[in-house]
Amino acid sequence: MSISAQLRAALANVLAEGGTLTDPAWRGAAEAVPRQLFVGSYFAQVPDSFTTRYRPVHRGEDGWLDGVYTDETLITQLDGRTRADDIDGGSTVVGSATSSSTLPSLVLRMWQQLEVEPGHRVLEVGTGTGYSTALGAHRLGDDRLTSVEYDPVVGQAAASALKAAGYAPRLIVGDRLRGDPDGGGYDRLIATCSVRYVPMAWLHQVKPGGKILVTLSGWSYASGLALLTVIGPGTATGRFLPGYTSFMIARPHDRPPRPxxxxxxxxxxxxxxxxxxxxxxxxxxxxxxxxxxxxxxxxxxxxxxxxxxxxxxxxxxxxxxxxxxxxxxxxxxxxxxxxxxxxxxxxAGEPHQEGFGVTVSAAGQRVRIGGEDRPGWDLPV
CATH class of the missing domain: 3.30.310 (TATA-Binding Protein)
Structure with missing residues (x-):
């Protein structure tokens, strides 16, 4: 067994023992997909830096592979342009993270929370490095998965990594908030970026009875993971899930520049x-x-x-x-x-977000504590 296969198996064991990996099929995906093909070089945060600084960890250097198979989010791009391979070893850089390989436990937990079943067609919003895409393609098959990425450079890197890993799902480079420009008919939609509100295009691309798993966030960067069931075209209702989930906000939904x-x-x-x-x-x-x-x-x-x-x-x-x-x-x-x-x-007793519900329609989007008649707030559509 190769070193990377040993590390994959060890990580899967840790995630299973921690309660994240409960489905044998998803455990099989975790043990099969080589994360190192999707991460490449990455940034590590410099401890105790007053202004957050990052140092590059280059592919192949000591500690690189062990870092790939830790259950951590690995930053792969800063400020929409700077990648770790652009920075000399030993140097550090300041920037805002704009692309990453999300920690495996969160990716696998979300795939399981999506309640996806064999035969389902799934739209993934946010290809990123392609690691989550590969897990989905392994579990569902290439022909059942479409993934959309906004950044063409990130999308090209993910396509190359997926090919190297032996997967060929349908990939789109375009506006993630518009979903699949060629239509819908999806059973499930999973978003690996956060949004301030649910884009209407997604609601029209998932079948009635289908589900959308999305992180709702905002300009204060608080987040909640919602599982929605589509009732009809443009209409859905759902609830927030237990735990703590955070993703980078989709760039069109991020706050404007400020002085x-x-x-x-x-x-x-x-x-x-x-x-x-x-x-x-x-x-x-x-x-x-x-x-x-x-x-x-x-x-x-x-x-x-x-x-x-x-x-x-x-x-x-x-x-x-x-x-x-x-x-x-x-x-x-x-x-x-x-x-x-x-x-x-x-x-109301200070409930965690799992005590909140959400309703989405063309008339507006509203989050509430508990039932329909309870206090609530409109999302900034």
């Missing part, structure tokens, strides 16, 4: 909630639902919300005599909205 933040004066009052709650996983999700155009910064009781489009701001600090103070700047009262949403969530 350097300048904190400006505003109206001051006591905060009715502990600001630290919006730094928790689900608390940040609720805050983002309430203020979808705002970006969140800060830690603990010192939080900042900034809406670039309107200039609205809210910032919190511990109060001098206890409690917390918030300063808000119009025109949008960001903290008022967040406060109201958090208090609804707290009144």
């Amino acid at each position: 350097t933040l300048a904190l400006l004066p505003g109206e001051e009052r006591p905060s009715l909630i502990d600001p630290a709650v919006i730094g928790t996983w689900t608390g940040s999700w609720v805050a983002q639902l309430a203020a979808p155009a705002a970006e969140r910064m800060g830690v603990g009781p010192e939080q900042v919300l900034w809406d670039v489009s309107t200039g609205s701001q809210a910032r919190t600090t511990p109060g001098p005599g206890g409690g917390w103070t918030v300063v808000q700047r119009d025109p949008v009262r960001l903290w008022d909205r967040v406060e109201t949403a958090i208090r609804h969530w707290q009144a």
